Amino acid sequence: MRLLVYDDVHPTTQEPAMIPETMKAALVRQFGSDLTVEDRPVPTPGPGEVLIRVETCGICHTDLHTVQGAWSPQPALPFVPGHEAVGRVAAKGPEVTYLHVGDRVAVPWLGWACGRCHYCLTGSDVLCRQRRHTGYDLDGGFAQYMTANAAFVVGVPPGIDPLDAACLSCAGVNAYKAVKVAGSASSQLTAVFGVGGVGHLVIQYARIAGAEVVAVDITGPKITLARELGASHAVHSGDADPVKAIQRLGGADQAVVTAASPVAVEQALASLKAGGTLVLVAMPPETALELPVYDVVRDGIAVVGSPGGNRADLQETFALHTHGRTRLVHQARGLHQINQALRELEADTVPAKLVLEFR
Numbered sequence: 001m002r003l004l005v006y007d008d009v010h011p012t013t014q015e016p017a018m019i020p021e022t023m024k025a026a027l028v029r030q031f032g033s034d035l036t037v038e039d040r041p042v043p044t045p046g047p048g049e050v051l052i053r054v055e056t057c058g059i060c061h062t063d064l065h066t067v068q069g070a071w072s073p074q075p076a077l078p079f080v081p082g083h084e085a086v087g088r089v090a091a092k093g094p095e096v097t098y099l100h101v102g103d104r105v106a107v108p109w110l111g112w113a114c115g116r117c118h119y120c121l122t123g124s125d126v127l128c129r130q131r132r133h134t135g136y137d138l139d140g141g142f143a144q145y146m147t148a149n150a151a152f153v154v155g156v157p158p159g160i161d162p163l164d165a166a167c168l169s170c171a172g173v174n175a176y177k178a179v180k181v182a183g184s185a186s187s188q189l190t191a192v193f194g195v196g197g198v199g200h201l202v203i204q205y206a207r208i209a210g211a212e213v214v215a216v217d218i219t220g221p222k223i224t225l226a227r228e229l230g231a232s233h234a235v236h237s238g239d240a241d242p243v244k245a246i247q248r249l250g251g252a253d254q255a256v257v258t259a260a261s262p263v264a265v266e267q268a269l270a271s272l273k274a275g276g277t278l279v280l281v282a283m284p285p286e287t288a289l290e291l292p293v294y295d296v297v298r299d300g301i302a303v304v305g306s307p308g309g310n311r312a313d314l315q316e317t318f319a320l321h322t323h324g325r326t327r328l329v330h331q332a333r334g335l336h337q338i339n340q341a342l343r344e345l346e347a348d349t350v351p352a353k354l355v356l357e358f359r
Contacts, residue, residue: 079135141356
């Protein structure tokens, strides 16, 4: 599978477009309150940075926790959330030589890492202890323009719709990495708990890896979606006990939890066969997990956190989509609808992904 490099994406330099002085942006000014959509100056890219005219930005459950101030340390107020941004390079700061004005790029969750520590030098920059995150430590993509470190954006191959690219920039790469971490393979059973923005892609990547998939969700439409996307089995957890259902299949070799629910984590752990692997992707506000140590040790269970993919993983995710291997399910919203969109996401009334679209 050939990966595309920047020159494959946009080989010609475009003339700089007119950049306005102000832009619309959605800001968090108080944790737990609605975002305010207001005018802000368009930022100026510094050394090693690019200015991006945002076309789309996915809305993630992480954004919900971010605007609620659920994690520590909290972002400094005010700030612009959004870490699934896709757009065109509008201007370059000093020292940027390998990107061109007009290139379409994706700005993922990892906005910067030191590049010198053990983790960065071994390809695990998502674990860098000095890392900074887009839409958390750095202003994100809930705005018409944003700046980003040029070394941490990823070129979007031609032919990928910007709405799809936004979904792949976080949900896609997280799902892809989770399946890598899980080790899903042919003749194995992978259980996916939560068929949302990430979960509907975990199903597809596990199937690409050759695994049989059992999907678990609490809503009927997502059970239907799971089957459409290739799940051989689907369990409505409101109608049946998913642990018993999966154990009747022989138990799962891997269970990937994308639902931000402590109950889902407990059920996923109990659904594993001996020697199975529990992969935690979603981070619910109630983060404590009561671990049955005796059972885990006796059955050789591995419990693994998947903090997301790196830039190489995102390139691979884009390549798979370019080759028609994945399908994205999403709905578009405007920036003025951001608060309603966050409420829809929290209420779990959307089919999979919501994406802001800037026209």
